Amino acid sequence: MNITIAKSELLAALQDAAHAISPNSPQASLRGIKVEAKENRLVITGSDADISIRRVLEKDDINNLNIIEEGEILVESRYLLEIVRKIDAEQIQVEVIDGSLTKFSGGSAVFKINGMRADDYPSIDFTKPSSSVSLTAAELLSIIEQTAFAASAKDTRPVLTGVNFKLENGILSCTATDSYRLAKKTMPFASADSFNITIPAKSLNEVRGTMLGDLNETITISLNDKKAQFESKDMLLQTRLLDGGYPETDRLIPKEFKYVLSVNRNDLIHAIDRTTFIKNDNMTINRLSLSEGEIILSNRSQEIGESTETLAGTFTGEPLEISFAGNYVMSAARALRGNELKISFTGEMKPFIMTCEEDQTIIQLVLPVRTYN
Numbered sequence: 001m002n003i004t005i006a007k008s009e010l011l012a013a014l015q016d017a018a019h020a021i022s023p024n025s026p027q028a029s030l031r032g033i034k035v036e037a038k039e040n041r042l043v044i045t046g047s048d049a050d051i052s053i054r055r056v057l058e059k060d061d062i063n064n065l066n067i068i069e070e071g072e073i074l075v076e077s078r079y080l081l082e083i084v085r086k087i088d089a090e091q092i093q094v095e096v097i098d099g100s101l102t103k104f105s106g107g108s109a110v111f112k113i114n115g116m117r118a119d120d121y122p123s124i125d126f127t128k129p130s131s132s133v134s135l136t137a138a139e140l141l142s143i144i145e146q147t148a149f150a151a152s153a154k155d156t157r158p159v160l161t162g163v164n165f166k167l168e169n170g171i172l173s174c175t176a177t178d179s180y181r182l183a184k185k186t187m188p189f190a191s192a193d194s195f196n197i198t199i200p201a202k203s204l205n206e207v208r209g210t211m212l213g214d215l216n217e218t219i220t221i222s223l224n225d226k227k228a229q230f231e232s233k234d235m236l237l238q239t240r241l242l243d244g245g246y247p248e249t250d251r252l253i254p255k256e257f258k259y260v261l262s263v264n265r266n267d268l269i270h271a272i273d274r275t276t277f278i279k280n281d282n283m284t285i286n287r288l289s290l291s292e293g294e295i296i297l298s299n300r301s302q303e304i305g306e307s308t309e310t311l312a313g314t315f316t317g318e319p320l321e322i323s324f325a326g327n328y329v330m331s332a333a334r335a336l337r338g339n340e341l342k343i344s345f346t347g348e349m350k351p352f353i354m355t356c357e358e359d360q361t362i363i364q365l366v367l368p369v370r371t372y373n
Contacts, residue, residue, distance in 0.1 A: 001071025002095040003037050007106065009063035010042075010092060011084050013055040014077075016210045016235060017046030020053040021077045029120045033080055035094070036072040036118070040065070045124065046077065051203050052124050052238045053210065064091065072118035073102050083111045126238060129224040133167070133191055137232075138215040143174050144204045146185050146335040146362050151201035152178035162198040164246040167191060175249050176201065181328045182249055182365040183335060198246050199228055203239035211235055253365060254351060257344040259317030261290060265341040265356065267311060268297075269333050272326045275299040275307045284326035285369060291319040299326070322348055323371040329354070332364035 017033050025031050025048060036043040042057040042065055059065040073096050084092060089106030096102050100115040135143075144163075152160035163176045172189040175182065207230050211219060222229040223241075230237045276284045278299045289296040295313050300306040322345060333341060338358030345352045354364040 001035070001037050001073055002069035002093075003042065004064070004066045004068070004091055004093045005042065005057070006062065006064045007084065007087060007090055007092045009057060011081075013042075013044045013057055014081055014084060016055050017044045017053050018077050018081060019206050019210050020046040020048055020051045020237070022048040023078060029074060029116060029122060031076050032074040032116055032121070033077045034072065034074050034118055034121045037067045038070050040067060047122070047124055049122065050200070050240050051206055052126070053206070054126060054236045056234050058234070071096055073100065074116040074118045074121050075102060075113060079113055083113065087111075124238075126229075126236065128229060129222045129227065131193060131195065131224065132220055132222040133189070133193065134218050134220050136215065137212040137217045137219055139187070140219050141208060141212045141215065143185055144208045147174050147176040147183040148201040148204045149331050149335065150176040150178060150181050150183035154178075159198055159242050159244040159246055161202075162200045162242040163204055164196070164198045166196045168194050168196075175246070177247070177249055180325070180367050181332065182252060183332065183362070184249065184253070184365075185362045187361050195223060196246070197223055197225070197228065198242040200239060200242060203237070207237055211237060252351060253353065253363065254344070254346045257346055259290065259315070259320050259345040261288075261295065261313060261315045261343040261345070263295065263311055263313035263341050263343070265333050265336060265339055268341060269330055271297050271309050271311060272330050274309070276326060278304050278307060285323055285371060286326040286329070287321065287323045287371065289321050290315045290317075292316065317345070320345060320348065322352070322368050324366055324368050328366050332366060335364060336362060
């Protein structure tokens, strides 16, 4: 292989592919990035076996790709990125000299690095599944930002580490829960297809970090019962799906409420944030004392101290006191869109939901916690 290419374009493609790589993988080939030069295009692939990212650079006036000799090579990602990043030249030449020894040159700098045989790279099936739907990058970004944070960070129930995508009767429902909180986004979707899959939250966050820069771009999601592919004009991210049935979460969401609090979203976020240093068992537990005349947010720790703050807002219903994990409510409030936050309660130890009038496609649910102060 022997190519020349614009440094900026090569570096951007390598950085995207590196998002899929686990630098501590016990399999040496999976610590590498595969580079293939063929038919006036450069294909760059990274994978950790669960997530695979492929960038395709077609020859154009921006990347100035010139394939002198076709071929392929596998180079450990940390060395490859470091070399390309530090070469001080607009154009870089990459040449495989002898089997796996690879020369990188640009300006006055020359590096020779021992690569690996491309044949050692695992075979990744990028075959496109037959079922597909399309979203704008803006729509997909809102789904990920408003749900993925609520997925479980623990592997005790693997299916809860993902976001469930369910398309049925023209409605797309995206749900994430860790059993203590829940985020659900529902939107009309013009499609006769139906599916029920769970995508790892980690994979969705990689989609957010690599593919959604242009909010007007269309992202095609192709899927079957084993994998999902997210595809834009020059990039493909493929992820395995999580096995197992996703729990029926609709029954957890209350339908009738006895108490309703309306409060400025940012005021609540900032008020909770001011108390995050006051912890019990390494958790910030806040308490809301609600009545029609007063809204008080408090936090107390025997070891540290206490805080009390009166919030502006309106409350309807009998007086209520309820405690919750502050970081859960903060995360849920940040995921909502709008200035005025509506929090609906059914009882002291019952789940409560958070919504905003400006965006009724999203519901955030939080379970209260029991306190003795």
